[in-house]
Amino acid sequence: MAKSQKKHKSYKKPPIVEAVIEIRFEDMLASTQLDKLISKQKTKFNVQKIEEVELKISGGQPEAGAQAETKTRLVGYKLTSNLNASDIIQVKANALSISRLPPYEGWENLLKDLKHYYNWYTNKKFKSLSRIGVRYINRIDIPSDGKIKVEDYFKIFPHVPQTKFPDMNHFLVQTAAAIDDEKLLTINMHRVPSPLLKHASIIFDLDVAQQANLPKNDDQLYQLLDEIREKKDFFFETLLTPKCKKLFNS
Amino acid sequence: MSALGKIVDYQPASLSVIGGRVHADQFIRGISHSVLSEDSTVISKPVEESRSTAEKLFDNRAELKTITAQYGLSYLDSKLRKQLFDQIDWILDVDEWEALDSYADQESFKTLMKFVLNAKPAQAPYLNIADDGHLVATWKAGDNKFRLECYANDRTNWFLSCTLDGEEEKLGGEARSLQRLIDRISPFKAAGWFHY
Numbered sequence: 001m002a003k004s005q006k007k008h009k010s011y012k013k014p015p016i017v018e019a020v021i022e023i024r025f026e027d028m029l030a031s032t033q034l035d036k037l038i039s040k041q042k043t044k045f046n047v048q049k050i051e052e053v054e055l056k057i058s059g060g061q062p063e064a065g066a067q068a069e070t071k072t073r074l075v076g077y078k079l080t081s082n083l084n085a086s087d088i089i090q091v092k093a094n095a096l097s098i099s100r101l102p103p104y105e106g107w108e109n110l111l112k113d114l115k116h117y118y119n120w121y122t123n124k125k126f127k128s129l130s131r132i133g134v135r136y137i138n139r140i141d142i143p144s145d146g147k148i149k150v151e152d153y154f155k156i157f158p159h160v161p162q163t164k165f166p167d168m169n170h171f172l173v174q175t176a177a178a179i180d181d182e183k184l185l186t187i188n189m190h191r192v193p194s195p196l197l198k199h200a201s202i203i204f205d206l207d208v209a210q211q212a213n214l215p216k217n218d219d220q221l222y223q224l225l226d227e228i229r230e231k232k233d234f235f236f237e238t239l240l241t242p243k244c245k246k247l248f249n250s
Numbered sequence: 251m252s253a254l255g256k257i258v259d260y261q262p263a264s265l266s267v268i269g270g271r272v273h274a275d276q277f278i279r280g281i282s283h284s285v286l287s288e289d290s291t292v293i294s295k296p297v298e299e300s301r302s303t304a305e306k307l308f309d310n311r312a313e314l315k316t317i318t319a320q321y322g323l324s325y326l327d328s329k330l331r332k333q334l335f336d337q338i339d340w341i342l343d344v345d346e347w348e349a350l351d352s353y354a355d356q357e358s359f360k361t362l363m364k365f366v367l368n369a370k371p372a373q374a375p376y377l378n379i380a381d382d383g384h385l386v387a388t389w390k391a392g393d394n395k396f397r398l399e400c401y402a403n404d405r406t407n408w409f410l411s412c413t414l415d416g417e418e419e420k421l422g423g424e425a426r427s428l429q430r431l432i433d434r435i436s437p438f439k440a441a442g443w444f445h446y
Contacts, residue, residue, distance in 0.1 A: 013324040046308045082308070084335065085315035101319040103328070139323065195321045195360075197368045197429050 008107070008233060011248035015138040016104045017203070021114045021225065022090075022097035024131040029093045031074075037091065037121065038077050045079035050090065089117055094130070096121045107229055115222070126217055133209035134228045136236070139192070140244060144200040153244035154204070156187065179231060183210045187239070204240075208232045304344045310353045311342045317356060321363040333374035334366075341377050355383035357402035361428075362387055364404065369432055371444035391442035396435065404428050412441035 029037075038047055054071045076092030088099040098114050142148050147167055150157040158171050173189040186207040194201035208228045215221040237245075301309075318326070318334055326334070340346075342354065362385050366374075375387035380399070387398045394412035401407075408431060409422035419438070425431035 015323060017320055017323065046305070046312060048309075080312045085312040086319055101316060102323045103319075103331070104324070141323075195364045195367055197432070 009237065010106070011245070013248050013250075014104050015140050015204075015248055016100075016102065016136055017139045018135075018137045019100045019104060019110055020097055020133075020135040020137075021110060022095060022131075022133045022135070023114075023118060023129065023221070024095040024133075026128040026130045027094065031093070034076070034091065034093055038079070040120075041079055041089075043082075045081055045089065048078045048080070049074055050076045050078050050092070087113065091121065111222070111225060114225070118218075118221075129214040129221070131209060131211045132214065132221070132224060132228065133207060134225065134232050135205070135207040136232060138204045138206075138236075140202045140204055140240075140247065141194055141196050141199045142202065142244075142247065143198060145198055148200045150202070153241055153247075154189070154202070155239050155241060156189065179208070179235075182213050183208055183228065183231060185231070185235060187235075206232055206235055208235075303347060306353065307342045307344050307347060311338050313356050314338045314342075314354055314359050317359055317363055321360065321367060325367055330366075330372070330374055337374055337377040341379050352379050352381055352383045354379050354385060355402070358384040358400045361400040361402065361404050361406065362398070365398065365400070365406070365428055365431070368428055369435075369444065373445045389443035391445065394441040394443055396438075396441070396443045406431055408435065410435060410438055410441070412438060412443075414438065414440055 041047070051072050052075050054073070056069045056071070057066050058069070059066045076090060076095070079089040079091065081087040086101045086103070088101070090097045090099070096117060098110065098117055100110050100113075140153065142153055150168075150171075156173065156175070158168065158173060160168070168191075170191050171189075173187065175185075175187045177185050179185045186209070188203070188205040188207075190203050192201050192203055208231045210224065210228065215224050315335060315338060318331065318338075322331065338354075365387075371389060373389070375389045375398070378386040378388075380386055385400045387400065389396045394410075396410045396412075397408065399407040404427055406425045406428075407422070408425060409420075411418075411420045413419070421438075423434065425434065
């Protein structure tokens with residue numbers, strides 16, 4: 001199939017805090033295979049364990065009180081580039097993700113890195129997929145002396161009565177929507193303290209993922225990633241107002 | 251797993267976004283305890299329990315560079331970013347490290363980064379780490395000097411010495427907000443230490 005020829009809008013100051021592509025596989029790698037993979041990257045990356053800590057609280061009889069138990073389990077490794085700490089690879093028994101922190105160098109570079117580490121992870125043998133996701137976490141810094149009208153910058157926002165409603169110091173919006181038969185769009189949006197004086201900052205986090213009817217080979221995979229990227233870009237452009245986008249070019 | 255559990259499934263590589271360690275995902279996971287039968291928190295930690303000094307230094311450098319990236323976004327030009335990274339590499343250089351040296355405190359570095367983003371110097375400062383881990387930044391222009399000690403939560407101690415219009419000035423103080431600090435030092439822009 002022909003490659004997408006669509007032109008993508010680029011901004012002088014992209015608000016991206018972290019851009020991520022994640023691929024999950026149906027089968028799990030054995031821990032020895034995972035360790036072998038990691039050992040090849042130790043000169044290029046700093047390696048950290050990723051562990052899941054599970055807290056179980058069991059409530060017995062009221063007079064006995066609740067009991068807490070924690071369990072820790074190794075789920076993978078986080079590899080941080082030695083050069084600039086902007087490239088981060090997360091490797092798990094059934095998943096691979098690559099993250100790019102600022103400065104963002106564009107989708108093409110992110111995809112190129114993904115292909116490189118995907119080949120390394122799969123040893124160039126296609127493995128059945130269980131989920132593919134693309135996530136962009138943005139921080140929108142809005143000039144403000146305190147109050148901001150969220151609706152001036154976003155087309156998705158918490159709606160409140162126009163009169164006698166206090167200013168929102170904090171809010172959290174989370175939506176999940178099927179955007180076609182197979183893809184799911186998740187939006188997380190919330191305020192954070194701004195590092196810039198006289199600004200208000202809002203995290204605008206878009207995640208597009210597919211869990212069904214997944215590719216059967218590498219070419220289909222890369223084509224689907226491009227499609228997911230198109231969807232992600234469409235919703236980014238659609239959900240921000242022109243006033244908001246102006247901030248990225250000023 | 252519930253739908254809510256699925257949509258917050260992926261954990262970003264960088265767990266600390268601006269303003270501390272409460273990431274949206276963690277926040278959402280917090281409120282979804284009642285929905286999910288089993289919940290867990292993902293953490294990253296060093297591979298070896300007894301990490302070498304070189305590895306600990308790498309971790310500390312990576313932490314500071316990650317803060318630089320997340321705070322700086324696209325506001326930092328490549329020259330200033332490189333200068334900051336060079337300084338980070340220098341203060342946490344394994345070849346120069348001595349047993350009693352302190353690692354850099356992340357909260358102190360966040361205060362420094364916020365100062366850099368708001369004061370907008372055209373060049374990075376010379377950095378040092380004090381005994382308790384807080385960062386000391388110094389900008390110089392000839393004999394004119396501005397020194398900034400950075401602590402958590404935007405607290406700073408500052409000192410400047412310069413000669414302007416033939417008058418020698420020495421001034422310093424403690425600031426509890428960056429706006430206050432920037433207001434106090436702005437009359438001395440002509441001292442040139444920020445090389446605007």
